[in-house]
Amino acid sequence: MTEHEMAEIFEKNRSILITGVTVENRTVDIFVDEKGTIGSIGPGVRKHHQGEADFVIDGDGAIAIPGFVNTHTHAAMTLLRGYADDMVLQDWLVQKIWPLEAHLTGEDVYWGTRLACLEMIRTGTTAFNDMYFFMDEAARAVDDAGVRAVLSYGFIDLNDPEKREKECRATESLAARIRTLGNPRIAAAAGPHAVYTVSPEGLQWCAEFAREEKIGIHIHLAETEKEVTDCVEQHGKRPAAHLDACGVLTPRTLVAHCCWLNEAECALLGERGTSPSHNPASNMKLATNRAMPYHWLSLAGANITLGTDGCASNNSLDMFGAAKTAALLQKFFWNNPTLLPAPEALRMATINGAKALGLPTGRLVKGAPADIVLVATRAAANTPLHHATSNLVYACSGGEVETTLCNGRVLMLNREIPGEDEVLAGAAGAASALVKRAGSCKGDS
Amino acid sequence: MTEHEMAEIFEKNRSILITGVTVENRTVDIFVDEKGTIGSIGPGVRKHHQGEADFVIDGDGAIAIPGFVNTHTHAAMTLLRGYADDMVLQDWLVQKIWPLEAHLTGEDVYWGTRLACLEMIRTGTTAFNDMYFFMDEAARAVDDAGVRAVLSYGFIDLNDPEKREKECRATESLAARIRTLGNPRIAAAAGPHAVYTVSPEGLQWCAEFAREEKIGIHIHLAETEKEVTDCVEQHGKRPAAHLDACGVLTPRTLVAHCCWLNEAECALLGERGTSPSHNPASNMKLATNRAMPYHWLSLAGANITLGTDGCASNNSLDMFGAAKTAALLQKFFWNNPTLLPAPEALRMATINGAKALGLPTGRLVKGAPADIVLVATRAAANTPLHHATSNLVYACSGGEVETTLCNGRVLMLNREIPGEDEVLAGAAGAASALVKRAGSCKGDS
Numbered sequence: 001m002t003e004h005e006m007a008e009i010f011e012k013n014r015s016i017l018i019t020g021v022t023v024e025n026r027t028v029d030i031f032v033d034e035k036g037t038i039g040s041i042g043p044g045v046r047k048h049h050q051g052e053a054d055f056v057i058d059g060d061g062a063i064a065i066p067g068f069v070n071t072h073t074h075a076a077m078t079l080l081r082g083y084a085d086d087m088v089l090q091d092w093l094v095q096k097i098w099p100l101e102a103h104l105t106g107e108d109v110y111w112g113t114r115l116a117c118l119e120m121i122r123t124g125t126t127a128f129n130d131m132y133f134f135m136d137e138a139a140r141a142v143d144d145a146g147v148r149a150v151l152s153y154g155f156i157d158l159n160d161p162e163k164r165e166k167e168c169r170a171t172e173s174l175a176a177r178i179r180t181l182g183n184p185r186i187a188a189a190a191g192p193h194a195v196y197t198v199s200p201e202g203l204q205w206c207a208e209f210a211r212e213e214k215i216g217i218h219i220h221l222a223e224t225e226k227e228v229t230d231c232v233e234q235h236g237k238r239p240a241a242h243l244d245a246c247g248v249l250t251p252r253t254l255v256a257h258c259c260w261l262n263e264a265e266c267a268l269l270g271e272r273g274t275s276p277s278h279n280p281a282s283n284m285k286l287a288t289n290r291a292m293p294y295h296w297l298s299l300a301g302a303n304i305t306l307g308t309d310g311c312a313s314n315n316s317l318d319m320f321g322a323a324k325t326a327a328l329l330q331k332f333f334w335n336n337p338t339l340l341p342a343p344e345a346l347r348m349a350t351i352n353g354a355k356a357l358g359l360p361t362g363r364l365v366k367g368a369p370a371d372i373v374l375v376a377t378r379a380a381a382n383t384p385l386h387h388a389t390s391n392l393v394y395a396c397s398g399g400e401v402e403t404t405l406c407n408g409r410v411l412m413l414n415r416e417i418p419g420e421d422e423v424l425a426g427a428a429g430a431a432s433a434l435v436k437r438a439g440s441c442k443g444d445s
Numbered sequence: 446m447t448e449h450e451m452a453e454i455f456e457k458n459r460s461i462l463i464t465g466v467t468v469e470n471r472t473v474d475i476f477v478d479e480k481g482t483i484g485s486i487g488p489g490v491r492k493h494h495q496g497e498a499d500f501v502i503d504g505d506g507a508i509a510i511p512g513f514v515n516t517h518t519h520a521a522m523t524l525l526r527g528y529a530d531d532m533v534l535q536d537w538l539v540q541k542i543w544p545l546e547a548h549l550t551g552e553d554v555y556w557g558t559r560l561a562c563l564e565m566i567r568t569g570t571t572a573f574n575d576m577y578f579f580m581d582e583a584a585r586a587v588d589d590a591g592v593r594a595v596l597s598y599g600f601i602d603l604n605d606p607e608k609r610e611k612e613c614r615a616t617e618s619l620a621a622r623i624r625t626l627g628n629p630r631i632a633a634a635a636g637p638h639a640v641y642t643v644s645p646e647g648l649q650w651c652a653e654f655a656r657e658e659k660i661g662i663h664i665h666l667a668e669t670e671k672e673v674t675d676c677v678e679q680h681g682k683r684p685a686a687h688l689d690a691c692g693v694l695t696p697r698t699l700v701a702h703c704c705w706l707n708e709a710e711c712a713l714l715g716e717r718g719t720s721p722s723h724n725p726a727s728n729m730k731l732a733t734n735r736a737m738p739y740h741w742l743s744l745a746g747a748n749i750t751l752g753t754d755g756c757a758s759n760n761s762l763d764m765f766g767a768a769k770t771a772a773l774l775q776k777f778f779w780n781n782p783t784l785l786p787a788p789e790a791l792r793m794a795t796i797n798g799a800k801a802l803g804l805p806t807g808r809l810v811k812g813a814p815a816d817i818v819l820v821a822t823r824a825a826a827n828t829p830l831h832h833a834t835s836n837l838v839y840a841c842s843g844g845e846v847e848t849t850l851c852n853g854r855v856l857m858l859n860r861e862i863p864g865e866d867e868v869l870a871g872a873a874g875a876a877s878a879l880v881k882r883a884g885s886c887k888g889d890s
Contacts, residue, residue, distance in 0.1 A: 395526055395527065400844070
């Protein structure tokens with residue numbers, strides 16, 4: 001490929017033929033039309049599209065998987081990556097995270113989200129479910145980066161009616177703004193933060209607003225034991241029942257963490273068609289002391305998905321790492337080496353995530369948008385290739401990803417991402433300036 | 446760098462100047478002499494060595510760390526990577542692992558170990574502690590690959606005096622063979638497998654042999670609860686006390702896993718100067734149901750190190766992943782978010798590991814062998830760079846490693862490893878042939 005071709009392949013509306021790539025143990029070709037849709041997939045597809053495609057990507061030596069869907073993160077918190085770790089939660093929040101967040105600007109959120117998108121593109125994630133502030137700027141970053149996102153403003157009213165009004169307006173404004181964008185890769189969701197930060201009235205308003213607007217709901221649920229005991233004390237119900245009473249549990253709702261659910265709550269989530277997001281690395285790092293009850297949720301038929309959480313509490317957005325950590329943590333905590341096998345971990349990270357966010361992605365089939373990730377098989381981590389799914393979950397990291405397409409557009413080709421240096425510099429600059437503004441010192445490393 | 450220079454830099458006995466690299470928050474130059482030793486390290490070193498060095502590596506945009514030391518693995522088990530996962534231990538061993546291992550040849554061990562070395566070089570590990578069979582072939586692979594290893598033959602007598610004799614001879618033969626090699630990168634150790642597979646006489650023999658030969662001892666300890674209860678039943682002592690009674694616990698002894706140690710056993714290991722190897726991913730995957738008591742071992746002053754275990758039960762040799770998993774698992778299992786902070790995880794993976802194996806590596810100081818790994822800072826996972834140590838442990842994977850030197854020799858430069866394709870093909874071929882010989886079918890993925 002010449003330099004000129006290299007530049008052109010990253011542009012929109014190019015038709016692309018990926019030849020000889022491995023999909024679920026078969027060698028196939030994939031034709032992506034100029035609208036970004038998978039036009040055909042199968043053996044011999046190249047015969048029909050060789051002349052037609054603007055570009056050909058040689059898929060020999062690669063496995064193609066659907067782009068990962070990260071169902072819970074706070075993308076712009078990449079700016080806080082490694083700023084403070086290994087602390088008790090309250091000290092960490094009060095002494096480190098909140099003072100920094102108090103100085104956060106819209107421009108910071110733009111660069112933090114661009115950095116997050118860059119990390120995701122490099123590690124095979126093409127869609128994410130975000131909750132943070134200055135979400136107009138997050139939308140701009142997602143648009144520029146070329147990935148998909150469902151964006152929610154973190155609604156926190158702390159039982160204060162005046163604050164609630166403000167949060168309702170902010171939620172409405174984001175939904176309106178995103179509607180105006182008309183970008184098929186960007187959707188809004190309501191983002192009531194959690195049962196301990198949002199009043200019942202606030203929760204009800206979010207549920208009603210999401211229903212009217214036909215958008216999703218994104219909320220934290222049962223992350224800590226304290227959340228459960230406080231909720232029972234305050235509302236006479238465990239958190240899932242409380243959310244249900246407020247109308248929040250719907251098939252469009254994504255509940256993040258779910259560490260402390262009991263069996264009845266798992267059954268309730270299953271009944272309501274609500275999607276849990278497992279965030280194993282964050283839960284371990286913050287010592288939540290219990291792992292999401294995958295087996296109960298699975299029995300209840302819940303659509304279980306996977307998330308990384310934000311970079312302040314993980315500190316990586318690599319979904320390969322999240323999938324492995326999930327598969328390991330479930331086995332370890334629930335003392336069952338057969339729990340959460342590799343194929344289920346891969347489904348959590350792809351098709352289940354897409355379903356949870358209402359996206360038409362998550363599968364490599366004709367007619368689906370081309371969110372395609374090529375993973376190198378000529379790599380130590382993928383050798384031998386007894387079972388591709390096992391290698392993807394247990395052996396590979398984002399380092400094995402070579403090429404990433406989202407909605408048919410090439411975002412990374414053979415590990416090259418146009419504009420990467422500019423994003424790294426912009427984000428590093430924003431992070432330094434933020435720390436300086438907050439008057440903090442960097443400490444040692 | 447021209448192609449000719451590229452080829453030459455991978456040869457032995459080249460002096461190398463690494464300029465402008467970040468080491469513990471300082472920008473320094475590192476001069477490596479033609480004997481493979483760090484001749485000087487510090488700011489301005491380039492002034493003295495610019496003309497003298499055969500090659501210059503631009504370290505701008507990289508952090509230099511000592512090569513990782515993986516203190517517990519079965520390297521050749523890379524051939525079984527992904528062959529069988531997510532099973533109950535006994536089924537997994539009886540139905541899958543043992544039938545395959547029964548057909549293993551020396552040639553297989555050569556290619557499996559080459560593949561392991563390749564994965565280690567790519568992910569920043571320059572030394573490992575190995576236990577397996579056909580260890581002459583493992584030694585040949587380590588020699589060819591250019592890394593360091595301590596190699597032990599897995600001594601298993603199952604209380605059978607005849608088998609014991611055979612195992613003693615095999616252990617002696619490996620030690621003699623490795624002495625003959627005279628390779629400063631390769632050492633032998635005695636490898637009594639575990640208290641449940643080796644008789645007290647066998648353990649005593651290994652202890653005595655290691656003392657006479659001034660070599661290390663490598664053994665599994667307290668991996669499962671069953672090991673503890675069986676040992677108490679059979680020997681009237683918990684495993685660590687039993688090993689101590691057999692003379693196995695010395696400052697040259699590496700005890701792997703240590704999940705089920707009690708407080709007194711931790712104190713005993715500390716007293717004896719014995720080094721534990723934490724293998725968090727393997728313990729989680731196999732559902733050992735308890736995490737190594739890091740806090741007790743740490744209080745006892747034990748030299749705690751880090752391992753990946755073999756690829757059948759992890760399935761990756763990436764020590765970045767192991768360090769993160771260790772830091773997460775300790776916090777989670779012992780319910781303390783301040784336990785095993787990032788700087789300690791990095792020490793486990795470097796200086797502590799080197800000390801455990803009696804290696805002069807693990808630190809970047811003048812006079813130490815140049816086992817040096819360059820990690821890209823111009824990468825999403827390393828942006829921003831608030832604290833390099835946090836990023837290394839929590840955000841990076843082996844994918845961020847750009848360049849690896851062992852004993853002063855360049856093994857990977859800017860992600861290029863000479864002969865990589867040959868190793869991948871050799872190992873993939875050996876793995877396929879092994880499965881075919883064992884008459885197993887690959888199953889689905």
